[in-house]
Amino acid sequence: MKIVTLLTPLMVAFTLGYSPNEAGDENTANGNKTLAVRTLPTASDEFPGEIVNFKSYAQNPVFAGTGKPGTWDEKIRERGYILREGNTYHLWYTGYKKEKNAVMHLGYATSPDGLTWTRHSSNPIYDLDWVEDMSVIKSDGLYYMFAEGRNDVAHLLTSTDRIHWQEKGALDVRLTNGNPISKGAYGTPAIWQEKGTWYLFYERGDLGIWLATSKDLKIWTNVQDEPVLKMGPETYDQYAVAMNQIIKYKGLYYGYYHASAFKDWREWSMNVAVSKDLIHWKKYENNPIIGNDKSSGLLVHDGKQYRMYTMHPEVNVYFPNDWIPLFNGTSTEQWVSAKSDQFPKTGWAIDNKILVVNQGKGESKAVVRGGDIITKKMFAQFDLEFEFKLALGANTGLKYFAKKYPDGAILGCEYQLIDDAGNKDIANDTNDKRRTAGLYELFAPVSRQLKPIGEWNKGRIRVEGTRVTHWLNGVKVVEYTIGSPEFMKAKAESKFKDVKDFGTAPGHILLQDHGDEAAFRNIRIREL
Template identity: 35%
Template sequence: MTNCRLRRVRRRSVRGREEMRVFENGFAIVVACLVSVSPLAGDDNASERPLIHGAAFNSRNSYVVVRNGFRRGAKLWTDREYVVKKLPIDLSGGTLLQTPMEDRGNKNDDLISFAVLENCVVYVGIKAGRKRPDWLGSWEKTDLTVEASNTLVYSRKPFSAGEKVVLGGGSAGLQAMYSVVITENADKSTAVPSEKHGWVNLIADDSLAHWAPGPSKSNPTDIGSLWSLTDGVLHLDKSKKGRGGPIWTKKHYDEFELTFEFNIAFNGNSGVKYRVVDVDGSALGCEYQIIDDDNYRDNKNPTHRTACLYELASVPVDRKWNPAGEWNQGRVRVLNNTFEHWLNGEKVTSVTFGSEDWKQRFSKSKYRIHPDFAKTAGPILLQDHGDSVSYRNLYIRELNSEQIGPVATATKPRKTGTQELSEPLAFTVNCRACHLLDQTGVGPSLVEMAELYPRENKDRFIHWAISPGRKRDQMPQMPSMAHVPKEQLSEIYDYIKTVTVGVKRVKTSNIDSYATAPAKTKRPRIERTFVPNSGPASLILALPTEKKHNVIWDTDQCRLRYISTGEPDNYAYLRSNGNSLALVGEIIYRESQSIFTAAGDVQYKGYHISKEGYPSFVYQLGESEVTETISVDVERQSIVRSFKATPQLPDYEIPPPPDDRLTTEVTKSDKAISISYTAKK
């Protein structure tokens, strides 16, 4: 591609994509700003991650990149109206690179180029019966075909994150321009969810050990003969004579994530139910609807279509849906009483139990005569609705609204190239204050860190974070990150390597990036801080009270250090190159030791953020795992510290307030204690 002077730039937005067209001496270079991507099962943050960026095209014609765009009805070529009529599940939901038919004879060696941000598989489809271009010689031939105006046969090649992909031109005999689809690496997109992340295979080893006969008037003691499980496929065959009936899991689930693939018969109807109870031999519960949307008689009701929350929440008409006889991927996620349904990588409906929206929907449904509907944990149930249906890759993991770890992401994204990535929570709290993207702050830039630690040196990065030394005399030594779990350090490393792709370092001099940083006024908020008489792993929680109270919590000793008022200035330490400490306002309360009197080592295990923004710190003290939550009683303007523990609460002693500026109120039970601090007026 020639390096020519830019002549003009044109930008336009289209539903589902954004293009920036840069014209250089007549050659159009399209840089695609990707908008949406199908998530991985079990990966909460995947929907935020694009697969490619920096796409460029050595052509006069138009190219378009559409994330999550490869589906039935999608246009394969930018200058033709031909659409996808049939495609395999392996490619469904992939990033679609629409090519111009007019470039079928283009012979440029670098016709298309882009960088991949995740481990990906790139598929190139050639019209059936045509010779592949020479540059595809090393690519693996597959039996995957797509029906459009022609039948396209696809070749594939995996690429590692950060790698550049270059695709050549076609040939005079190609007749139709090739098609390009990018999917997540097969090891991630087709492999089973990992047990180390809590996933349980409900049909492992072709066994129905997790299942039992579901509710029935006849109360059977064994699973009906029409259910079979062979080679990882669970099948209900209603074309035969015999007993089927619903089946449900022996275990009950309250908050969980369920992922599965399903294949419904022509004109068929079935479903997956959860939070189920037996009501006089019938299964009452929420239902992930599964029907033949194209042919079943009940397909006109918007709350009766595939993937809807039956009777309660509809799904978009244009969602990705493969017809009866083909596999689709379903996903159900229940957390904090919010019920989410996903279909082929897209969230298609979400409703929160008990909300006003829920109450209105429920009052209009047939379930309204059951006031306890969906209130309690229950089994997962597979329906027998009289039609054949198959399932495979049926996995579940239990969730907990108070689970520890990276269950939230930062709201402020960082830019990389032409798109944005969301920061992991671990990075936001521990790293963002000192490390800027492309220029030196208190510490080196993320770009420099990515250069210092290539991908094969992740372990060295983690070791340095836990036991850092001093590399630069002009910078303060980084405090140890030993309080951060290795899994989160690994997540930080992966984020740094991803967000810096295609970004160059900016040389700066005498720039006080902290003095010019935007003011942080959001409350509640939490960030790492450096204060007197507290470890470098301390956190400051700015609370939404009228007097702007702050709590400083030491993760090294797992206890509260101070309560102060006013707006904290965490940059005082950073701006001074480590020669002064953060300003935390007026200190109105100090706690000299933990409230727990039991002797023994304390081990910090992490924290999570509630949807309201309040933290819960989790630590091990002897045999007890303690969860300490800090929040605000808005009506009383009180700071509330709530403790609970398993198997029991350690011995404790509540220190009295040091002066008359605060009053304390204590509420106790066998396994919990709550302390309220209220400022006197």
């Protein structure tokens, strides 16, 4: 099968990958050759929003176990698979009874839109062996299902009609020296096929993701005997990782993998990494792309765009989540004065597509100040990105969850923006809770990432559930949980100790006029 067949809008391709070829070359692969490492594109080119930013469908879940005791698919579990061919979505899923030592069987359902599903009348369509965590690929008119069987061992099944499957046996995976891999689990197989070579991504106890290749589907040989994708170092994937799918998009391979932050698997998430050669992977700095204990995700092209499905513990669908520009270089339409319903006439200005406050002023000496500005809309869960540049000695801030209080004050959590080295009030201060990217007065940044004065910095704030993270120039520097004992203790020790509802959603985004010169650009937000 040619790769272009997998990438048509009618089908889904699986497994993680990074192409060795130039961007836009969809039909070439490196096979097993050694590649020189190339410089990666910019972050926006590496991880386009249309394949990493998704929002949950309001009517989720779209498919689940029957919930009826005694039925073979009373419950479903990781990982099902979806292909779209023509105008029909095809779903294979693992069903089981809610009882001890239940056997996992294979079910099949179809849908005209990927939202409303009809179970096949002959379900389960395969009950001769344990089938779960499958990947399905069509090649030369034949369907290949790579699945996990008993004892978490990967095996292969084939079909000509998607319904009747024949067992082909366990996959024979070898080390680079030709010897069999050590005994034990090797499961969650994810498959990619390109230019006559099959690529098998598999995990061993969820402790890493390995890659083996085959020309004949009989012998699979490791590309290297170490994982090509490892756990960590971030918290979200520090305990378990397993590959779900690989697609090729604009010349690069993208591997979608689920991961767990804890040993008891209580916090699954969906994540993505990018590669040029299917061997060397770079994780997305904004992982996880879907949290809330969702796993076993994969992309399906619906003819217009990619949507994401997560397959455990039920099937949920997510549609592309577009960014909202809060400032795009031409308009302040999203903002008003914190004290009126109009944008300030003085103090703030657009200069060469940059939003500037107190231009030419410094160290709180602005004669005429425009005052703070806030977004017209309030936000609760969001991903906010912005760029900022500070003048020498400047002090300002960006607040979120900002609320108006009866005494006229507008208070919120402040992502501190200050010249760490040049501001005379903090230059020699040992209280790091007042330094750039910290949560002002509550939590200090764990590292200092501020660029020299006069250079642009990139800030980011992500709020998902009660978890909040601050980022500065691609490095996570603050992480906390709203309402946690740690948060409440920090609040009690700050000047906000008596402020009701401080640090709770929703609230406005606020840009502070502290009297000093600061510049902003590329401010955008997406709701989660």
